[in-house]
Amino acid sequence: MTRPWSRDPVFYVAPLLEIAFTELPADGDTLEKLVQDLRAIPASLDDARKNxxxxxxxxxxxxxxxxxxxxxxxxGYPYRETPPDGIIGWFDDLYARAEAQPGLRDDITAALDAIRDFHDWLVDNRDRMNGKNGVGKEALDWWVQNALLLPYTSEQMAILAERELERMWGFYALERHRNRDLPEIEISASRGDYQQRISDTDKLVKGWLRGDDIISIPEYIPEDWRVMGYNVPWIVRATPPNFWEQVQFRDPAPDHLHAVIPGHRFDAMVSGRNPNPIRSSVNFGARWQGWAVYLEEAGLQGGVLEDRPRTRELIYVFGLWRAARALGDIYNQWNEMTAAETAEYWMEVTPMLDPDVARKYAYLRPAPGHGLEYTIGNIQMWRLLAERKRQLGEKFVLQDFHDEFMSKGRIPIALIRYELTGYDRDVRKFWTRPSLSEVLAD
Structure with a gap:
């Protein structure tokens, strides 16, 4: 359906970065792989031109x-005070570092020449590269329902995402009004200041999770936040901080909930120890991202940010950004917006969003639906929480709900819903849908 080998030059270009990131001097298997990868580049890019x-x-x-x-x-890139200019810049960087291993320089030079030639070929042929970016509404519907196992059509998801965008903007307006007499949060002044904010946030979040009986924390989860890790490194740029840095350098709490504990890193550790080989291995995006986005507002509503009122505003900024991404993803796949138009729309509706982050996510199209999984998975989570509370009444225990949810692994939320509640409306649909060939034939 997506045919990246014939539609997407980035299919060939993106893997080159990891090669350029290789630390030098290298030896053993790392060196052998680097040489093989470098020598494969010219032939790979020749094939790309044909495909x-x-x-x-x-x-x-x-x-x-x-x-x-x-x-x-x-x-996720290696840190450079001045970031190299794209993939070609990173290969120049690799060549410079090969001063420590001069035997690599001929292979690096040959790879660089091939990459530059491929760039020139793209520029020379750009005028005839005018295919549509999106797969179209019918194919997108098939994909999200049969590959992503979501229980909605793309049109239904557009309505849900628009409602979520409006809701987040409304709450953001109310929170800003509520906090109108409070000082704004200043961006961290130094790496040490930033890391202290992460440490304080980690203590706050873990204390809330344990003290308010939110979710069980297994003994194997590291207590040291530095072992758990975090998403946004401290970088001093010539340009202003990007969107993620604007939030994270002010208060790490929104992304700590989302990406550290009980979000992605915690989620991966718990799911990875699931004794069921399927539950421990598969990772459906709407489950993975939906859980993480749910935790942002669940943390806010659950009281972890009672003493950080301005941080609650950042939670809503995160939420409206996810909703805007869902709409942009859908409109782009419907071919109603180009990537450039999507990025422009996102900047209109998302506070603090910068052109670099907007552009980066507008072009995230290796598989349709990635941008919508955050908000739609989040909506599925809130539905499941509501249904389970109604089902159990006064016997409902929030910690048990979260623990049971986590025990199911990262399979689609529609399947987890069936396992937890017995409600089968979503999963029944999975057996009655047409094949992709039928959809594309129409």
Missing amino acids: LTEVASDYADLAIRSLTLSDGVEN
Whole structure:
């Protein structure tokens, strides 16, 4: 359905970054793999020219930009005081570091020449690369229902996401009014200040989880926040901090709930120890991201931020950004918005959102539906919480609900809903849908 080998130059370009990130000097298996990868680049890019016969215009622009410009976010990249200019810049960086291992320089040079030639080929042929970025409404519906196992059509999800965007904006307005006489949170002044805020937040969140009986914390979960890790590294940029840094450097709490505990890192550790091989291995995006987004507002509503009123505003900023992403993802896959138009729309409706982060997420299209899984999975979580409370009445215990949910692994929430409640309306639909070939034929 997506055919990245023929539609998306980034399919060939993106893997090159990991090669350039290799630390030098290298030895053993790392060195052997690096040499193999470098020598494979020219042939791989030659094949790319032959295969790329229906390139989507957005993908072409992203590939050209990725090769020569930093994405401005560098999430997960090795730290450089001045970020290299795109993939070509990172290979220049690799060549410079090969001073410690000169035997690699010929292979790096050959790879660099091939990458530059591929960039020139993309630029020269850009005018004929005018395919549609999205898969269309019918194919998107099939994908989200049969591959992502979500119980909604894309049209239903657009309505849900728009309602969520309005709700988050409304709460954001009320919270800003409530806090109008309070000082704004200042961005961390230094790495030490930032890390102290993370440490304080970790203590706050864990104290809330245990003290308010929110979820069980197994003994194998590290107590040291530095062992658990965190998402946003301390970076001093020539440009203002990006969206994630604007939030995280003010207060790490929103992303700590989402990405550390009891969000992604906690989730991965608990799910990874599930004795069932399927529950411990699979990871459906709406379950993974839906749980993490749910925790942001659940933490706010559950009282962990009672003494951090301005941080509650940041929770709502996170929430409205996820809802806007869902709408942008859907409109883009319907071919009603280009990636550039999607990024522009997001900046109109999301406080603090910068062009670099907006552009990065607008072009996140290796698989349709990634942008919508955050908000739609979150909506599924709130529905499940409500249903389980109604079902059990006064016997409902929040910690038991969260523990039981976690015990099911990262399978689709529709299946977890069936296991927890016995409600089978969602899962019944999975057996009555047409094949993809029927949809594409129509």
